[in-house]
Amino acid sequence: QSAATSTVQIYGLIDVGVETLNQVGTNGDHLTRMPGNTASVPSRLGLRGSEDLGQGLKAGFTLESGLAMDTGGLNQGSRLFGRQAFVSLSGAWGQFNLGRQHTMTFFSLLDADVIGPSAHGLASLDSYLPNARADNALGYRGKWDGFSVGATYSLGRDTATAGNPGATNCAGESASNHRACRAWSVLLKYDAADWGVAAAQDTLRGGPGAFANLGSSALSDTRTHLNGWVRLSGIKLGAGVLHRHNGGSTATPRSDIFYVGLSAPLSPALLLETQLAQLRYKDSANKATQGVVRLSHSLSKRTAVYASLARLDNSGSLAVSVSNGAAGGTPAAGRAQTGTMFGVRHSF
Amino acid sequence: QSAATSTVQIYGLIDVGVETLNQVGTNGDHLTRMPGNTASVPSRLGLRGSEDLGQGLKAGFTLESGLAMDTGGLNQGSRLFGRQAFVSLSGAWGQFNLGRQHTMTFFSLLDADVIGPSAHGLASLDSYLPNARADNALGYRGKWDGFSVGATYSLGRDTATAGNPGATNCAGESASNHRACRAWSVLLKYDAADWGVAAAQDTLRGGPGAFANLGSSALSDTRTHLNGWVRLSGIKLGAGVLHRHNGGSTATPRSDIFYVGLSAPLSPALLLETQLAQLRYKDSANKATQGVVRLSHSLSKRTAVYASLARLDNSGSLAVSVSNGAAGGTPAAGRAQTGTMFGVRHSF
């Protein structure tokens, strides 16, 4: 309990902006709002520290809050440290974490998904992607010569009950049912200087009370993710496919998201990013196709202003909003929607 | 996400004390309690940082919690950063904020209201005054040669649902109703070395579910504030009038608060402050008159002990408590009430 302030690092990223959406609801209304998640990077505030234990061994911790800057509240089901909360031991053999932490889906997306956890990104097609975290989890990650491996195992994947999709009400750790609300994920990744590939699998098991029709431990929801990236003349290209087998859906359990994106510096301060993604369901006419273009102007290494323009076309009975920045933007089934966002991002 | 601790400043003010109230409830009971807000300054803990972007431009952020030190909880509807949560860009042209922030009513009160956001202050007559903040807001403030201007515009003024008056359940940002829960405020202020004047207007629009009988977007609640202050031989005098047109009240929509106060240093360490305020409703016998005297003894620049004595007289059917430090102190209608508070204030 004795401490020197110097051993703790405070870090964060504050990102706030205004977005517009057309075609909201059955009347096709126009909506202007300040969403909790922006078309850039989710706001967060964190503390971390590490201690050299000698012989290459380190101890450390991370405590990271997800901030809803529109209201001053917390994301991830109002948990104080809803993004990350773990203690770790690390060495040449890798890093072992105990606590709430990212699953391997998070790490698999880092390089190939050039738009990232944007309100106009892949999360519009699959709300789990920016919420790929597990409570009650043991995690491991290691990296040698560009080759990364990792895994998480959760004894009860999510205790939070409000603020879906960040909270899924699957507490698990049940004495009478050892499968309920367990979750696991694995990662294989290779990154060279100018290219890389990744493969990940992430399984969520259902349990009593779990949201998203996963109320039984006999059900599970599995995502398999394959992707790659390459940098050519300073331009980065990323592409991937994310296959899902969702036991919570009887009508359309199998779906795929295909995405391809590009990140091109127009000048030292100006970055253009664009991505095209499609969500398809097996044996169904349901389909959503999303395109996004983002222009970011860096005012410094830590501060940028950005504009993002995105469009999403729904086919069949799908009613996916182009923006996952907040609830309430859903269009009518089968309708297309266009969104814009202007914002400021500042990290520290 | 890379950070050095040095760029972030942790600041705060911890203020705790014990208050007494007589004439509580219909039986005129006596109450002794430790309120969440004190007769001095509301407790808070904050983080802020700024970055010089060159050419006179700066980026920055503020994250500020309102602390209920009696219980270790949070004020402002249990939001983590309920007092302030915004990112900003500033230059010679002023400062632009995005996020949850103070409205201009807050800034208009800073100089002329000598008692400030005390449990024995103007907030007893109008609970909005220490809660003049807006979610989902764009704000601007500029100052040149003593002349200040400012404005805020909120796309949805308050998403918090519990802990009224800090939370008002008016989320807004509705696609089908573009007026619902919008809010705006403006400020004009001039401050010379020994005197100053301020004018502000602050409008809250209603919306579905909003508290305080503002459940329709056709209703609005507007405050117009005029005040001034002057310093004579080291003694500061402040006075103002706050006119309100409250669409949430059909019986008495129009009211005025008049206040006049005085702040006099008795010695370098001893400060005497006193204020007289009256709330009057148009075409009604309802009236509340409040007087307060506070003596603060500074133990250092950062630490003080204080005693506050206040009395409030209710006329007509009004039942206003002299103390806004916590709920539960309301007297019987038309009854007068006396309150005392002793506390310790420490800032860092």
Next chain:
Amino acid sequence: QSAATSTVQIYGLIDVGVETLNQVGTNGDHLTRMPGNTASVPSRLGLRGSEDLGQGLKAGFTLESGLAMDTGGLNQGSRLFGRQAFVSLSGAWGQFNLGRQHTMTFFSLLDADVIGPSAHGLASLDSYLPNARADNALGYRGKWDGFSVGATYSLGRDTATAGNPGATNCAGESASNHRACRAWSVLLKYDAADWGVAAAQDTLRGGPGAFANLGSSALSDTRTHLNGWVRLSGIKLGAGVLHRHNGGSTATPRSDIFYVGLSAPLSPALLLETQLAQLRYKDSANKATQGVVRLSHSLSKRTAVYASLARLDNSGSLAVSVSNGAAGGTPAAGRAQTGTMFGVRHSF
């Protein structure tokens, strides 16, 4: 509100692990989980600061969160600073605190209870012990030549409504009932270099809505605690008796906990701790006997890994879990239970 970061100290302790329990529920199931409280020390994050006011006087504050590292949430009824939140003035005469703070039961346990606030410790027999805190409290502690005295008085002991036992829903500070939810505690303690003794009394008064069958202010729950410790050849022995008169129980209001423990360094890095405790009820066959052995391996002064093994035997109709790390581990009445826990502890 002006501040330098240097005056605030950030400190904390992150402790996470995995425990197993057998004989859970009527079917005697096996449970593996990551509990919110571990078999070592509860996780916390705090800020504190102090200011020298001259003439031996100091001002200061403590704000301390209880972290549920399994989920990233907060303990103590989801309060931000549920462990401690107070401002203080201190001098040669002792320290005076205002706010939420530990009662004297906490300080009385510090030396003689060698296992401390572990999931396998005395808290399994009495859930108040690691939750001995009071809202709305005035507190004093002083120490001279090894002799310590202290007291707390709460005007309303607990406002939190969810997350029992850390929250007890006894807000108090009632105008119409001056006894409701009051609480007080006193401490006398003497510590020499190699031995010490302590005596404490701690009374919780009931009130409308209070949990644990204390829904009337006529009821109270009092604990009287006597203990001592001695260090012989580097081995520390501690023992105590905690008598309880619980007005919330009509069947068995009177009970005693006896405990004796031992803390022995096996090497500079290896610490063995063991404790035996028994809970007995007057005029009842109900009895719980708990034994625990913990082995801690220090990787540094700030970091350790540990293993804890505990067993609890229930007699009569008692159904006490050996682990108080989380709810949900209760065995069938009269059944014995064994628990293990492996964890990592890191402080900063």
